[in-house]
Amino acid sequence: MNAKLDSSVTTRPVTRQTFDDVIVPTYAPAAMVPVRASGLDLWDQNGKQYLDFTSGIAVASLGHCNPILVDALTKQANTLWHLGNGYTNEPVLRLALALTEATFADRAFFCNSGAEANEAALKLARKHAHTKFGEHKSRIVSCLSSFHGRTLFTVSVGGQAKYTEGFEPLPPAINHIEYNNIEAARAAITDDVCAVIVEPVQGEGGVVPGNKEFLQELRNLCDKTGAVLIFDEVQCGMGRTGHLFAYQGYGVTPDVLTSAKALGNGYPIGAMLTTEELAKTLNVGSHGTTYGGNPLAATVALTVLDIINQPAFLARVKEASVKLVAMLEGLCKDYPEILSFVRGSGLLQGVVVADAWKGKSKDIQKAAEAQGLMMLIAGTDVVRFAPALIVTDAQIDEAGRKLRAALDGLKAAA
Structure with a gap:
């Protein structure tokens, strides 16, 4: 039946309770419902203003409703939306050229998310190994506390059991080692390994930067065994560390790099970047995605890349990072009973809570939100x-002022 859509459907009142009524409960969102944002400022349904220090989990790196991106998207929306992968388009070709010129890569594959980018990277590594060495070379090595996406394959590769419980049987031939543990890497990465995947800076696992020596040894071991080294830069890439991609700051070059999140500043897009040799493994029909590299997403991503990949912009990220770390370290000094120490890279920083607050990072987040500061937990x-x-x-x-007020409230209530 083709009934005309009731106009009230698009304008009917909704609240946070509506989420509990009709959304599959895979999330537990905050009580407030954001309705409008600009830059780092955000307003909820009640008109309360917040300072957003989450950027949508490291996504809106150029701020909410960035006027340059809005203009680029609007122009493309009035030009060409979608074609399907039987055709290419100009924006995606320009984006591929720009990304390969700015990185080690020769080829790009576009999709819709970080999980899809990592799925493509892992499939590429498996197929490359099977083609070149035989099916015995299929094992994947990842790190404990890592996060690489929510598909069954990528969540199994991620090293956090809480995300795989109940979804068994899981894909086989996947092993996990301790992050930054060189000896564990040497023991695990042998001739049957087809891929090693690692976040140069672990995000969901607690904001833990990789040691240069560890990442370099992964590179050495992959060179020795013929394994493909995959850097997952979905969260730490696109300027977040003060380099366009984190690998450039470490001086360790992967075979495959995955990007998403900030690449589209909130418009869904993911990318897998790789070398000419590896790209040959995926021939016509061996992999694909309906929406990957559509003109809308590619236009936004190209504009984002053009803004971020400038020396002055990246220098400012490093400068702001110093300021942010100093502020957070000051809070650790003044509230040692709640906050312990700061770790991270660039404008991705984590504060480890003190022993008395173990398991209570969510309480600190909620107290900050009450003061009008949005922040994340890891x-x-x-x-x-x-x-x-x-x-x-x-x-x-x-x-810093808002967080200080939140910590004062937590101290008083303790």
Whole structure:
């Protein structure tokens, strides 16, 4: 029956309760419902203003409703939306050229998310190994506390059991080692390994930067065994560390790099970047996605890349990082009973909670939100900060004041 859509459907009142009524309960969102945002400022249904230091989990790195991106998207929306992969389009070709020129890569594959980018990377590694060495070379090595996506394959590769419980049987031939443990890497990466996947900076696992020596040894071991080295830069890439991609700051070059999140500043897009040799493994029909590299997403991503990949912009990220770390370290000094120490890279920083607050990072997040500061957690023992890369010194100071008020309230209630 083709009934005309009732106009009230698009304008009917909805609240946070509506989520509990009609959405599959895979999330537990905050009580407030955001309705409008600009830059790092956000307003909820009640008109309350917040300072957003989450950027949508390191996504809106150029701020909400960035006017340059809005203009680019609007122009493309009035030009060409979608074609399907039987055709290519100009925006995606320009984006592929720009990404390969800016990185080690020769080829790009576009999809819709970080999980899809990692899925493509892992499938590429398996197929390459089977083609070149035989099916015995199929084992994948990842790190404990890692996060690589929510498909059954990528969630199995991620090293957090809480995300795989109940979904068994899981894909086989996947092993996990301790992050930054060189000896564990040497023991695990042998001739039957087809891929090693690692986040240069672990995000969901607690905001833990990789040691250069560890990442370099992974490179050495992959060279020795013929395994493919995959860097998952979905969260730490696109300027977040003060380099376009984190690998460039480490001086360790992977065979495959995955990107998403900030690549589209909130418009869904993912990318897998790789070398000419590896790209040959995936021939016509061996992999694909309906929406990957559509003109809308590619246009936004190309504009994002053009803004971020400038020396002055990246230098400012490093400058803002110093300011943010100093603010957070000051809070650790003044509230040692709640906050312990700071770790991270660039504008992706985590604060490990003190022993008395183990398991209570969510409580700190909620207290900050009550003061008008939006921030993240990374597990139960770390609060995480990922402000837009355009954050000002004044906004960092404001975040510090709001967080200080939140900590004062927690101390008083303890």
